Amino acid sequence: MKILFIDDSRLSRRITSRYLKLHFPEAEVNAIGPEDLEKTLEKSQEYQMVITDLLMPGISAEEVIKKILKKAPEAFLAVLSANVQEKMKEKMQRLGVQVFLGKPLTEEKIITLKEAYYAGRKNSQ
């Protein structure tokens, strides 16, 4: 299993990668900044799960979601963001985001992510 995590903050990339490796020990986690988004998305078919921040330099929240959905339509898509407005959560859901998690990532939230991911896989089989 391969997980792609996109965030402009190095602190967030470090903390989130650690959580992901702990809870998905079999997974290869690739944490990148938005500057590497284009070239990484070229190989995005390799990823089973993509988690992204929404507020990043040079790209809007909607753009990043649309790009991921275009390049990796089969991947499980989750958002991890500090923008936790109810209207933003609804908008992301409409765009096709499967799970919306408010920052920071916690034990409880990663369990939600894990359950949603495995439930999604079960339904698609």
Add this chain to the structure above:
Amino acid sequence: MPEEKILNSLKEILSLGAIQAGKVLEELSGMTVELRITKIYKGVFGKKFEKQYFLMRQRVNGKPFNASFYFSMLDTEFLKFLATLDSSDAVRDYQEYDLVDSFLEVGNIISGNVIAVFADFLNLELEYELPTMVTFEMEPELMEKEFFFTKVYFEIKEIEVHGYLLLAFSKEAYSAIVKKLGEIIND
């Protein structure tokens, strides 16, 4: 509506935001965080505080709402706090870039959560601008314009860290909140 009543209501809303910020700090540090909000002040923010504070500015836009939120934390206390987040052996190992990055990310998470309390209350969808680190000197409006602001005392007993979060917001934000309060009272 009398100003005192408005300021009290504002304190209630900000307290909700502070509770949310407290939860965020607890989740980030894994420790018990006590937060106490003081009264809401009105005045020129830049004249009230020491100039050595680092500030994070988060602007939000939404018709008809344009506002700036500022977040700050006492610098040395913040360094200690950062050390709890990433299990770094020593804060001195932090590169300047990492320090700024961590300050902005923690500030972004706290202000993002507080702003969401306002947005949900006002039933608005606010567009967040990228958080930026600024100084008082870089922000003339802080030295000239009146802001509404509050000091939120925080304490993490496990590591003996205490300090203040400073939250300031613009008159436009205040007007939008007053309007919404008026609508709620009239309903």
